[in-house]
Amino acid sequence: MDDTMSNEQRSVGPDRTATPGGTRLGWLFDRNLVSLAVLSTLLVVVSGIVQVSHGPFRMSYAEVGRSLTDQRVLFDVEVWKAFLLGHELPEMSNSNLVVWYMRLPRVLVGVFVGANLAVSGAIFQAVTRNELASPFILGVSSGAGAAILLTFVFLGGLVLYLPLIAAAGGALAFLVVYTIAWKNGTSPVRLVLAGVIVGTIFTSLQQGMFFFLQDISVAKSARAWTVGSLIGTDWEQIRMVLPWSVLAVVLALAGARQLNVLLLGKNTAKSLGMNVERVRFGLSSVGVLAAAATIAVAGIVSFVGLIVPHMVRNIVGSDYKKLVVGCLFAGPALVVSADVGARLFFQMLGSRGQIPVGIVTGLVGGPYFLYLMRKQEALGNI
Amino acid sequence: MKRNTGTDDETVRADGATATDWTDEARAPDTSELAGEGLVLGYPATDEPVLDGETVTATPGAVTALVGPNGSGKSTLLKGLANQLEPTDGSVLLDGQDIRSFGTKEMAKKLGLLSQESTSPGSISVEDLVFHGRYPHRGFFETVTAEDERAVDRAIELAGVDHLREREVASLSGGQKQLVWIAMVLAQETDVLLLDEPTTFLDLHHQLEVMEIIETLRDESDITVVVVLHDIEQAARLADRMVALKDGEIHARGTPEEVVTEGLLAEVFEIDAAVERTERGPRIEPIRARHDDDEPDAVHERPPRMEADE
Numbered sequence: 001m002d003d004t005m006s007n008e009q010r011s012v013g014p015d016r017t018a019t020p021g022g023t024r025l026g027w028l029f030d031r032n033l034v035s036l037a038v039l040s041t042l043l044v045v046v047s048g049i050v051q052v053s054h055g056p057f058r059m060s061y062a063e064v065g066r067s068l069t070d071q072r073v074l075f076d077v078e079v080w081k082a083f084l085l086g087h088e089l090p091e092m093s094n095s096n097l098v099v100w101y102m103r104l105p106r107v108l109v110g111v112f113v114g115a116n117l118a119v120s121g122a123i124f125q126a127v128t129r130n131e132l133a134s135p136f137i138l139g140v141s142s143g144a145g146a147a148i149l150l151t152f153v154f155l156g157g158l159v160l161y162l163p164l165i166a167a168a169g170g171a172l173a174f175l176v177v178y179t180i181a182w183k184n185g186t187s188p189v190r191l192v193l194a195g196v197i198v199g200t201i202f203t204s205l206q207q208g209m210f211f212f213l214q215d216i217s218v219a220k221s222a223r224a225w226t227v228g229s230l231i232g233t234d235w236e237q238i239r240m241v242l243p244w245s246v247l248a249v250v251l252a253l254a255g256a257r258q259l260n261v262l263l264l265g266k267n268t269a270k271s272l273g274m275n276v277e278r279v280r281f282g283l284s285s286v287g288v289l290a291a292a293a294t295i296a297v298a299g300i301v302s303f304v305g306l307i308v309p310h311m312v313r314n315i316v317g318s319d320y321k322k323l324v325v326g327c328l329f330a331g332p333a334l335v336v337s338a339d340v341g342a343r344l345f346f347q348m349l350g351s352r353g354q355i356p357v358g359i360v361t362g363l364v365g366g367p368y369f370l371y372l373m374r375k376q377e378a379l380g381n382i
Numbered sequence: 383m384k385r386n387t388g389t390d391d392e393t394v395r396a397d398g399a400t401a402t403d404w405t406d407e408a409r410a411p412d413t414s415e416l417a418g419e420g421l422v423l424g425y426p427a428t429d430e431p432v433l434d435g436e437t438v439t440a441t442p443g444a445v446t447a448l449v450g451p452n453g454s455g456k457s458t459l460l461k462g463l464a465n466q467l468e469p470t471d472g473s474v475l476l477d478g479q480d481i482r483s484f485g486t487k488e489m490a491k492k493l494g495l496l497s498q499e500s501t502s503p504g505s506i507s508v509e510d511l512v513f514h515g516r517y518p519h520r521g522f523f524e525t526v527t528a529e530d531e532r533a534v535d536r537a538i539e540l541a542g543v544d545h546l547r548e549r550e551v552a553s554l555s556g557g558q559k560q561l562v563w564i565a566m567v568l569a570q571e572t573d574v575l576l577l578d579e580p581t582t583f584l585d586l587h588h589q590l591e592v593m594e595i596i597e598t599l600r601d602e603s604d605i606t607v608v609v610v611l612h613d614i615e616q617a618a619r620l621a622d623r624m625v626a627l628k629d630g631e632i633h634a635r636g637t638p639e640e641v642v643t644e645g646l647l648a649e650v651f652e653i654d655a656a657v658e659r660t661e662r663g664p665r666i667e668p669i670r671a672r673h674d675d676d677e678p679d680a681v682h683e684r685p686p687r688m689e690a691d692e
Contacts, residue, residue, distance in 0.1 A: 264502055
């Protein structure tokens with residue numbers, strides 16, 4: 001039926017033998033995705049070395065580099081048992097101790113925080129089909145933050161369970177948002193509006209609880225938590241965040257095709273045989289898990305989950321297989337470099353002080369969000 | 383243009399062609415019958431149902447066209463048949479079985495729907511979009527099988543979009559997009575295919591492309607097609623059976639020759655028109671819009687009866 005048409009256009013069309021067989025894992029070698037991954041990794045490594053070299057015990061970049069590639073640490077099972085399982089730390093040289101034990105965790109936690117928040121944001125953006133969605137916008141972060149403050153103020157004995165409590169708070173906030181926005185299915189606009197309002201309520205609760213804080217040091221630590229900070233993190237935080245991050249990332253990658261079909265809209269997804277509400281709910285749970293895991297170790301680092309997926313989408317396109325992988329690289333690059341940027345900025349001012357990374361991401365991310373809103377006519381529909 | 387159709391008496395064309403070549407395959411028992419029985423369909427926002435107890439049957443392996451003026455309920459009926467709109471009463475039967483008893487994926491393997499408005503992220507490639515049509519055939523973790531690739535290749539070829547394979551959907555014209563979406567539902571490889579105004583808003587070239595795809599489906603496959611068409615002449619040319627709706631009621635059903643008459647056009651579409659029998663089916667020459675007081679020449683917009691539909 002299309003003989004004449006396809007004949008004249010066949011010569012122009014691309015050689016299609018190139019794709020179908022290669023679709024299995026061929027997408028991983030997409031030029032843009034590889035460039036993004038390489039650049040992000042470089043940024044993380046450079047920022048990481050700068051970060052590690054700073055501190056009361058000043059080290060040169062060469063010393064840091066030597067220590068980081070020290071075979072005695074890299075291939076010592078006992079050392080890794082100490083790091084990852086919390087066993088007793090074996091004897092180490094001073095510089096190795098400073099680099100590996102005291103300073104590197106901050107960088108690594110930054111990596112996990114960035115990756116988790118970016119993946120979480122990417123998931124929420126597909127579920128709501130809205131670029132403005134992120135754990136922060138949907139109230140997940142405020143819910144987790146309120147739960148943490150509640151623990152600090154009234155349930156001091158439960159501080160050990162903080163990660164779980166944060167996840168519960170985040171999940172609760174998201175459930176409230178989802179239930180309120182659910183009316184014959186969830187519309188993106190309703191979901192984001194409900195998220196903003198529920199987020200505001202939980203933030204008010206947080207603020208309110210500060211008045212009940214008696215101990216000034218607890219108040220300080222609680223405040224650092226609500227703005228999101230990597231200061232003072234060590235291997236214990238990594239042990240805490242690692243398993244949940246792996247789980248969330250694996251589930252996000254496995255769900256990439258579902259996310260892609262969700263992007264076609266509710267009607268099409270449904271006519272393709274997807275149980276839309278169930279899939280949305282399941283994937284949202286993965287998003288909550290990823291966000292809560294980071295909030296438990298670093299507090300509320302704002303806007304990462306919003307900016308990173310958006311930037312990655314501009315580079316690799318909207319295919320979620322590529323998008324999730326891209327987020328795994330770009331998220332860490334943003335958080336680690338923002339953390340070191342804040343530190344260097346203070347250094348330039350001649351101060352020894354440090355500001356939490358969440359303030360930097362907020363200062364960068366807020367304007368970016370406004371720019372998005374200004375640019376997008378249909379409130380950020382993907 | 384080919385005019386191979388079934389041998390049922392009712393599908394005999396004006397040109398007398400009653401090709402028998404496809405009969406055995408096309409009317410084989412593995413064709414699916416879709417029927418809506420006593421359907422009451424409406425939207426949550428309005429109290430009164432759009433359709434109030436209508437029964438309609440899509441002939442297995444043939445093309446059934448739903449026609450009617452704006453707001454007649456033809457799209458609503460299609461949504462009901464596609465299980466996108468839950469009937470308040472009545473049921474939709476696929477091969478005699480209530481479609482609510484099917485699982486969502488099981489259903490999507492048997493029944494495909496092309497909605498009027500389809501949206502996709504702009505940067506998706508044509509081929510990737512068509513691969514989404516295989517969704518109901520794949521498990522949660524399953525990768526693409528040879529069977530999936532074969533189905534996608536066939537769908538792309540049938541829709542005539544092979545030359546667009548690597549293009550981004552956003553870069554296509556409206557007509558090309560529609561062909562790609564058709565390729566996606568074809569890749570679903572269903573027994574029944576429902577199309578909601580597939581030619582509306584397309585240029586003539588792409589309208590004819592879409593019609594040719596449907597003709598190929600009718601002539602060369604067992605698929606049962608139900609299509610909502612705005613253009614009654616197009617419907618008459620394409621369909622084996624026609625169902626004409628007005629104000630949520632079925633006014634006429636039968637072959638195009640039976641349905642497309644001057645009397646029906648006056649009654650359902652409120653126009654005076656001359657119907658001429660040609661070898662490509664009835665040709666309609668609209669003369670003027672009819673009014674209740676039947677004043678001549680005045681053609682003014684009537685307010686749509688139901689904004690929920692169309």
